[in-house]
Amino acid sequence: MGELSSGPGRVLVAVYAVFAVAATGRSLVQLGTDADRxxxxxxxxxxxxxxxxxxxxxxxxxxxRGWWAALVAVVVEAVGVLVVGTLSYVATDLFPDRTVxxxxxxxxxxxxxxxxxxxxxxxxxxxxxxxx
Amino acid sequence: MNAVxxxxxxxxxxxxxxxVVVHLVRDETAGDxxxxxxxxxxxxxxxxxxxxSVALAGTDREISGVTxxxxxxxxxxxxxxxxxxxxxxxxxAGTAVLLVALLTVVALxxxxxxxxxxxx
Numbered sequence: 001m002g003e004l005s006s007g008p009g010r011v012l013v014a015v016y017a018v019f020a021v022a023a024t025g026r027s028l029v030q031l032g033t034d035a036d037r038x039x040x041x042x043x044x045x046x047x048x049x050x051x052x053x054x055x056x057x058x059x060x061x062x063x064x065r066g067w068w069a070a071l072v073a074v075v076v077e078a079v080g081v082l083v084v085g086t087l088s089y090v091a092t093d094l095f096p097d098r099t100v101x102x103x104x105x106x107x108x109x110x111x112x113x114x115x116x117x118x119x120x121x122x123x124x125x126x127x128x129x130x131x132x
Numbered sequence: 133m134n135a136v137x138x139x140x141x142x143x144x145x146x147x148x149x150x151x152v153v154v155h156l157v158r159d160e161t162a163g164d165x166x167x168x169x170x171x172x173x174x175x176x177x178x179x180x181x182x183x184x185s186v187a188l189a190g191t192d193r194e195i196s197g198v199t200x201x202x203x204x205x206x207x208x209x210x211x212x213x214x215x216x217x218x219x220x221x222x223x224x225a226g227t228a229v230l231l232v233a234l235l236t237v238v239a240l241x242x243x244x245x246x247x248x249x250x251x252x
Contacts (some may be wrong), residue, residue: 010225014217014232029199109239113211 004060023049038097078116
């Protein structure tokens with residue numbers, strides 16, 4: 001097991017894995033049952049799912065490449081939750097249905113807002129530049 | 133959906149949660165009593181998955197069957213995977229994984245109940 005997925009990273013992987021499954025399930029159901037109802041919201045659900053899957057995988061794989069890929073995934077996640085969270089308040093007509101990131105992840109106890117912060121803190125602590 | 137079973141799952145989950153939190157505070161690894169408590173929750177979840185699937189087949193509620201059944205059976209997977217991931221590292225972080233798993237079960241359980249209630 002890599003250094004990215006041990007210690008606090010182990011807890012982070014667990015939470016990311018839960019969100020990966022939750023977001024994937026949600027987007028598959030949304031796209032599979034009624035894709036035309038809210039194409040933008042459902043595409044963003046799918047994006048969220050892919051980001052969580054990527055972050056989980058990168059943390060598990062570890063290593064220098066895993067670290068950089070995880071950083072990209074977590075930054076995309078942070079931008080995504082902030083942009084979608086804001087848009088879901090100011091441009092409600094864009095979102096006839098919810099995504100994981102709507103209202104800053106309100107439906108998920110605001111964890112989607114906390115998770116990228118935790119991810120960035122962890123990546124900072126495990127930075128390859130720092131260990132050399 | 134069986135309300136008694138729902139409350140049993142929630143009650144046993146809370147007991148297991150308290151045990152895990154005590155381990156976390158004392159910085160000790162989870163022992164047999166905690167894993168026994170997790171096993172009790174898991175057995176209840178399996179019973180719930182079977183009874184819930186049967187109940188869905190026999191109800192005329194407006195419930196999305198796919199979502200409901202996937203919730204029922206996803207919950208069953210959480211604790212075994214969580215326990216496996218936790219046991220791979222016998223540290224405080226490993227114990228915290230059990231906390232994440234139990235909180236996930238509680239969250240899914242609440243969601244499952246609202247899925248059933250909405251259809252009623």
